[in-house]
Amino acid sequence: xxxxxxxxxxxxxxxxxxxxxxxxxxxxxxxxxxxxxxxxxxxxxxxxxxxxxxxxxxxxxxxxxxxxxxxxxxxxxxxxxxxxxxxxxxxxxxxxxxxxxxxxxxxxxxxxxxxxxxxxxxxxxxxxxxxxxxxxxxxxxxxxxxxxxxxxxxxxxxxxxxxxxxxxxxxxxxxxxxxxxxxxxxxxxxxxxxxxxxxxxxxxxxxxxxxxxxxxxxxxxxxxxxxxxxxxxxxxxxxxxxxxxxxxxxxxxxxxxxxxxxxxxxxxxxxxxxxxxxxxxxxxxxxxxxxxxxxxxxxxxxxxxxxxxxxxxxxxxx
Amino acid sequence: xxxxxxxxxxxxxxxxxxxxxxxxxxxxxxxxxxxxxxxxxxxxxxxxxxxxxxxxxxxxxxxxxxxxxxxxxxxxxxxxxxxxxxxxxxxxxxxxxxxxxxxxxxxxxxxxxxxxxxxxxxxxxxxxxxxxxxxxxxxxxxxxxxxxxxxxxxxxxxxxxxxxxxxxxxxxxxxxxxxxxxxxxxxxxxxxxxxxxxxxxxxxxxxxxxxxxxxxxxxxxxxxxxxxxxxxxxxxxxxxxxxxxx
Numbered sequence: 377x378x379x380x381x382x383x384x385x386x387x388x389x390x391x392x393x394x395x396x397x398x399x400x401x402x403x404x405x406x407x408x409x410x411x412x413x414x415x416x417x418x419x420x421x422x423x424x425x426x427x428x429x430x431x432x433x434x435x436x437x438x439x440x441x442x443x444x445x446x447x448x449x450x451x452x453x454x455x456x457x458x459x460x461x462x463x464x465x466x467x468x469x470x471x472x473x474x475x476x477x478x479x480x481x482x483x484x485x486x487x488x489x490x491x492x493x494x495x496x497x498x499x500x501x502x503x504x505x506x507x508x509x510x511x512x513x514x515x516x517x518x519x520x521x522x523x524x525x526x527x528x529x530x531x532x533x534x535x536x537x538x539x540x541x542x543x544x545x546x547x548x549x550x551x552x553x554x555x556x557x558x559x560x561x562x563x564x565x566x567x568x569x570x571x572x573x574x575x576x577x578x579x580x581x582x583x584x585x586x587x588x589x590x591x592x593x594x595x596x597x598x599x600x601x602x603x604x605x606x607x608x609x610x611x612x613x614x615x616x617x618x619x620x621x622x623x624x625x626x627x628x629x630x631x632x633x634x635x636x637x638x639x640x641x642x643x644x645x646x647x648x649x650x651x652x653x654x655x656x657x658x659x660x661x662x663x664x665x666x667x668x669x670x671x672x673x674x675x676x677x678x679x680x681x682x683x684x685x686x687x688x689x690x691x692x693x694x
Numbered sequence: 695x696x697x698x699x700x701x702x703x704x705x706x707x708x709x710x711x712x713x714x715x716x717x718x719x720x721x722x723x724x725x726x727x728x729x730x731x732x733x734x735x736x737x738x739x740x741x742x743x744x745x746x747x748x749x750x751x752x753x754x755x756x757x758x759x760x761x762x763x764x765x766x767x768x769x770x771x772x773x774x775x776x777x778x779x780x781x782x783x784x785x786x787x788x789x790x791x792x793x794x795x796x797x798x799x800x801x802x803x804x805x806x807x808x809x810x811x812x813x814x815x816x817x818x819x820x821x822x823x824x825x826x827x828x829x830x831x832x833x834x835x836x837x838x839x840x841x842x843x844x845x846x847x848x849x850x851x852x853x854x855x856x857x858x859x860x861x862x863x864x865x866x867x868x869x870x871x872x873x874x875x876x877x878x879x880x881x882x883x884x885x886x887x888x889x890x891x892x893x894x895x896x897x898x899x900x901x902x903x904x905x906x907x908x909x910x911x912x913x914x915x916x917x918x919x920x921x922x923x924x925x926x927x928x929x930x931x932x933x934x935x936x937x938x939x940x
Contacts, residue, residue, distance in 0.1 A: 424788045449790040460781035464711040465704070476700035477789040521785070
């Protein structure tokens with residue numbers, strides 16, 4: 377669906393995007409990750425044909441984003457960063473204007489606007505002037521605009537920035553619904569967002585592509601060593617520690633700081649060993665009630681940091 | 695064409711949603727009405743030279759040109775500059791529209807406001823018919839002149855707005871270009887050099903407007919205004935194109 381070939385974008389001497397290549401297949405929902413200034417927005421802008429690349433090519437469908445811009449724009453619904461809107465128009469006027477620009481036939485326009493208003497839950501402000509709408513509504517108006525022509529590809533640049541937690545949940549679930557019949561590319565610097573919505577992650581840092589793969593592997597493969605186990609035992613801390621340390625496969629037991637209640641431990645196990653069953657039996661045998669036993673998940677933040685630090689150290693080496 | 699009309703309508707709607715259109719039109723009509731009554735009063739004086747009031751009204755006074763060089767940048771300054779400043783240029787230019795459609799749409803929208811500001815002045819001519827005999831021909835050609843000069847000036851304003859990111863800069867730039875065009879009239883009056891005089895006369899907007907107001911539709915004047923319009927529209931289009939290569 378989308379092919380990015382060896383994309384380079386320079387501003388003067390600094391390379392905002394540095395030899396980035398990837399492909400996105402129809403129906404995928406891809407998260408573009410990276411800290412601010414990593415080159416996410418620049419890459420997305422080139423993909424929409426808004427910015428010309430310094431070198432490299434982008435194809436959407438079979439069209440070059442540089443040469444056949446108009447055809448590419450027809451395939452894409454784009455929500456730019458900061459979601460710029462015409463402040464002085466009413467919501468429905470704005471959408472009517474955008475629908476005309478996008479070539480939606482006059483007859484279908486009204487119905488389609490109604491549909492996107494409902495899908496994005498902005499019907500209640502449809503007669504309001506955009507400048508008077510809250511940030512949450514504005515963001516969803518931008519999203520409604522991106523959806524108008526029902527394009528096969530949606531490119532959303534930081535769609536949840538500035539929203540409150542409830543709106544974030546709404547927007548994410550909306551995007552997830554959309555992914556059923558759209559190819560979605562969204563950029564964010566919030567890792568759990570990618571985890572919540574995306575099937576695939578692309579990580580950009582200093583304009584270079586650091587990771588391209590499934591989100592699930594991002595967690596396992598790049599988190600470094602396994603996270604270990606978390607265990608809470610309703611007993612005296614020392615007795616519990618002795619019991620846990622005695623289990624086969626357990627290498628180290630650390631007590632975690634808890635404000636009150638029973639002691640909680642972080643248990644590191646030997647590589648490839650699953651000590652969970654042993655822990656259960658040991659606690660049962662010692663008569664210590666086991667309140668919690670879980671595998672610690674490596675957070676995406678940790679994975680992300682580890683990727684970036686690896687990158688930094690390799691930079692130093694080379 | 696569909697996109698051009700949509701953009702033109704959007705621009706016109708924006709004008710009327712903001713207080714700007716009302717301020718422009720109200721100030722324009724107030725000042726024009728005042729000037730018109732002053733012209734009438736002066737011509738009604740015993741011993742005043744005899745002239746057609748509408749002849750003075752169309753470009754026959756400095757006020758006409760002052761309005762033109764103030765009103766034009768006010769109408770056009772936000773057309774391109776605001777889109778850049780607020781970033782809406784990004785949503786606009788990622789919709790399936792061409793640069794040319796955007797330029798023409800914005801131009802038409804601004805022209806519509808210009809025409810809307812002038813339209814009520816038709817009443818002045820109508821009021822005159824109630825009191826004296828008015829020759830309709832020169833009035834019509836006068837309005838043709840107003841339209842042609844408007845086409846030219848609005849094209850200049852659109853161009854300056856398309857190259858600026860700041861509305862004030864756009865307005866000042868437009869103001870400066872228009873001022874130079876008007877000052878040529880004074881220069882024409884002063885210059886005696888046989889080489890420069892005819893050239894300056896060709897582009898002397900003051901006498902061009904006076905020609906129209908007298909009922910003379912000189913094809914040279916029409917060509918001058920239209921080619922000026924085309925030139926600045928082309929420059930505006932070029933400004934849109936080069937934006938993409940940064």
